[in-house]
Amino acid sequence: MENLNFIDPLLHGIKPESKPLNLSVKQMVFAGVGALLASAVLNKTGHKKASAVVGSLALPILASACYKKYSQVSKEKIDAQASSGIEYNH
Template structure:
């Protein structure tokens, strides 16, 4: 009866481990999106229209995510370039 950690782990100091997210680069995401399009075309040519539709429908979200990631990186770089520490050095 002493081991009641399953009731509320936070009360016993047990914290959940953060999930490890994939850190894919923009280049990897673009290759995955283009690869999905190529695989979809191959499946369609070989006579698997349903599988082709499923694989092809994955390509657009992957490519959109790659575009958004690139846009957010460029925007962050512009913001960082404009921001200053407020101290002007006259050397």
């Protein structure tokens, strides 16, 4: 019989590998600012609806970048204040 792995890979135990997208804060800020610039250019050239769609992506991207930076800073503060559980009494 033929090799039918191409029909449904999940039936044969082949799982697709998907890694989570791990963007840095800098990349997210550049993407948000880029979306704003692209929106401005589209608006200037007369593509109002496309400008609105692209411009509406900028705020969530920038908000995600701010949240990621805030969570990194707060995690560093918590780690700095946390003790190792060992008390030294001198």
